[in-house]
Amino acid sequence: MKQNLFAALPAMNTLMQSPAVKTLCDQYGYTLVKHTVQHVLTHWRSQIKAGDETEPTLALLVQQIQTAVHEKGDMSLRHVVNATGVVLHTNLGRAVLSPAIRDTFEQVAFGYSNLEYNLAEKQRGQRYHHTERLLQEITGAESVLVVNNNAAAVMLVLDTMVQQQEVIVSRGELVEIGDSFRIPDIITRGGGLLKEVGATNKTHLYDYERAITETTGALLKVHTSNYRMVGFAESVATADLSQLAHAHHLPLINDLGSGLLVDLQPYGLPAEPLIKEELKYADVVTFSGDKLLGGPQAGIIAGKKEYVDQMKHNQLTRALRVDKLTLTALEATLHLYQNPDKLLENVPTLRMITQSEATLANHAVDFMQRLLELPTLQVSHIKGESQVGGGSFPGYTLPTYLVTVTTPLYSATKLEAALRLGKPAIVARVENDQLQFDVRTLTATDDELIIQRLKELVSRDA
Template identity: 45%
Template structure:
């Protein structure tokens, strides 16, 4: 077929019987092969180019390989952003991966009480752990933090007002805006205070016959500093209860640990919010908790029960993979001393600059001499957590056109994602697992040689 007239296009039956097609058919389903050949024929007709077997089957093979490639692919995160939303936020602990593989890959007792032989509650295990770890009376899990907030508003404030400080009407990634979620939940927003200063008296003045709850929202990915004021959380909860209202907090990052113990800035914890008297607290599972994407809901039993019975709950409930992973992560928090090493996100956050530098030097030693320069830099927490906090790090700066090199690394298997600064591609080993160093070095060598 190589000697075919370049201006003629072979019939499909001839193409499918060609030796090149036979080789491709051994690796790809015949319908997919036929579709790829037909698409390439159409492309030739539109372009007016002639047929040559080598280029024709090479193009068809490239199309087949691209179609067979998984949409979700492994990525080595060399950006230095620990909770990188575009890269799936928190990497899962080994215990969570093991739980998914061992317990829920096949059938499991998702909604079966094995002792009673009757229908069970899919939330039971995680709810019990959330209660144990935070002091809450009850817990519930949905598929993400935004879903938790929407469910809370729909179940508790629909038809009434939710009072929120103007400084907490935040927008986070993906255009998620608190005012819009409040409206979607069927409630009306009552703004109080100013952007930088809101007092307890402002909340009290806004309470009326239509008020259903006082809502406190974690400012997530930004901070207001300087001339600021906000009421004490316990005082806000007490004000709500004095008027027969609910106090609800969207805590955002889902921290279970006192981060100041780890040398990081203070971040409100789930335990602290429950102790302050909030009736309901919601947060994300894949931020500072270091688990899978999930919405954590905890609080008073009666209030959590209203959410559990709401019709929206069925649309927002998590699947068995999420619950298995989350349960495994929550169990790790039973050991406050060992959890930091066991949860990758926490381990990355507390890794000292010297340890990052040692990993950077190991990586540099695996590259051709002079291929990388070690430079000082900063890592970020990401995921709307601890905004403005920069972690000292040691970067590898690679030579060559940064954009082209970054594109070659992203196209690899596994893909590698770094960041560009000062016209150079920078790799931050803080977010590269020790087991990934040699793989990363191999990917960089291949990209530099291309």
């Protein structure tokens, strides 16, 4: 039996000459496909030796070769449809860049640029100059610097300003961000000596004042943007900390994390500290580019010139610098802030967060009506809740509408898996044995993609 199975294995040349494998060669290249075919044949021989009695048909091997080549040759990082309703979904790439910046981005990405070339002076320029004016204008800061993320920004600030000096921070603000990165560790890695004050739930101004000594280098305030403390809790306002720090000739550093540039309270969201307001009191502020700002991943340092200019000459800045793609996306996004009347329309993050219930309801009804045209689907729409995500507006949810789908052909978990593992990948929710699509994070194009994928699935198995 074993010899018969070995004899039944298609020859290498037979597999390479099959139409499907030839197509793979045209798409992915001969070398990758040949190595994959060899690997599949070796695997089959090992399985037969181990006693596997599955018949190695040409069709079966070609299918395995196609799957293996796609896994090796296709992009690992790819487009995903976000139907979760989490606007700044860290696992799905956080902020969606504005379509309005696409042309500018492509021109710089696929050609040469004046990244570090001063066209007017015909000499070497500074890459940070491209975003400097806009950030100063929008935040009101004397000077700014962009690095690769906010954790890097905090580290650079501390490395520059408080080497081997104490940094006073409230115990209630010793936050942990994604992937177990913690503020205390960032402080010590940045060269500072951590000095905790107050209690977990309450810190008073006098706690900071009593902790100040001749070895104090700075006061640090950390905005708890990824959690909210309620009940018997109290923290010190930035204005009060500023007054205390400056009375002792110390700088105040404020890590704002998510970094909000426009007030969203008129749209029903709770108050969050605004960069421009916090800079009235703090000497240096740091925040992210890919959260509420709605741009690419970046850490933005804004503040007084005497401090920020020192950071520009810190050797660590070279290791933390951003490339032309980040700077292009950030500058183009910042340009959108120059037109406040169209800001919510042009910045997807802000548009999704501020959508009205009426807009969401209309979207859900339209989407539901189109899904009802597909066979075997039971579809409805219900009220639900979305999250801003990305460590922004913690503990606050946004009212939304969910389109729910069930079918006798699949369980909710199997339908979710089929969509998530398909192309394009569609990430949705499963609750109460229903597949749920939150329309807050869906575009018209996303709707079309979901409808097409569901049509393929129910048509195939109907």
